[in-house]
């Protein structure tokens with residue numbers, strides 16, 4: 001057995017006026033709960049330190065930059081790293097990253113149990129749009145504020161296993177899981193901020209959004225025989241609701257634990273990484289069963305090309 005006791009640290013709403021220090025205080029309370037539950041890894045949401053600011057249209061780059069972290073850890077986040085090291089708990093969380101070269105990314109990190117950053121991932125699939133869209137009920141300006149990630153989907157050896165990360169919209173794309181599956185991934189940690197209603201389709205509400213949330217993470221887990229830890233920032237941020245539904249899916253695609261609120265809530269499961277072995281050696285033994293000679297379109301083509309009529 002190679003057990004990682006995972007704490008999925010769902011966070012409730014963070015309002016626009018809330019400070020990073022307030023968010024970090026809440027993250028530390030969740031870390032303390034995780035410690036009481038024997039967790040060795042805690043996973044927090046996408047953009048865990050602030051409100052989901054891409055819903056706000058901004059033209060002033062200096063104002064935009066106030067939502068970004070210029071260093072990691074920085075003054076506001078150092079206490080979280082310090083507590084995680086004291087408790088010997090690895091952590092993973094999302095934040096807006098401003099690099100020394102001035103590039104903006106939607107990023108996640110993972111530490112080892114000594115609070116050393118061992119992996120970094122920058123969001124690949126940026127949803128939404130880059131200009132104010134009058135057709136939408138609310139804005140989703142990730143394409144305005146972030147560059148597409150430049151990391152690919154790295155898989156890192158740490159804590160006796162193979163770990164990868166993804167961020168929110170990435171979870172809807174099978175390529176995300178398969179690229180990590182091809183590196184033998186055993187646990188994918190991902191955070192999300194998903195509006196409870198589709199801004200372009202009002203009748204797609206929370207029930208549908210939660211259905212899609214489970215559907216994609218359960219399939220990603222099963223089809224790559226990996227654990228998937230998917231953690232929400234949930235609740236109503238300045239009038240804009242986000243779904244909860246944080247969950248852990250096992251390598252058989254089954255949900256083993258799921259959040260029941262839209263508040264700060266810790267879900268816990270002892271995940272045995274050896275549970276990945278059976279699927280990886282049988283039905284999803286990629287080396288024996290994949291037929292790459294038929295998959296060329298997946299990398300040669302981006303959009304749809306229909307057959308000639």
Ligand code: CDT
Pocket residue numbers: 046127128140167168169170172192193194195
């Ligand atoms: N944060 C994030 O990626 N949210 C998206 C919303 C898509 S609607 C423009 C998601 O896939 O949940």
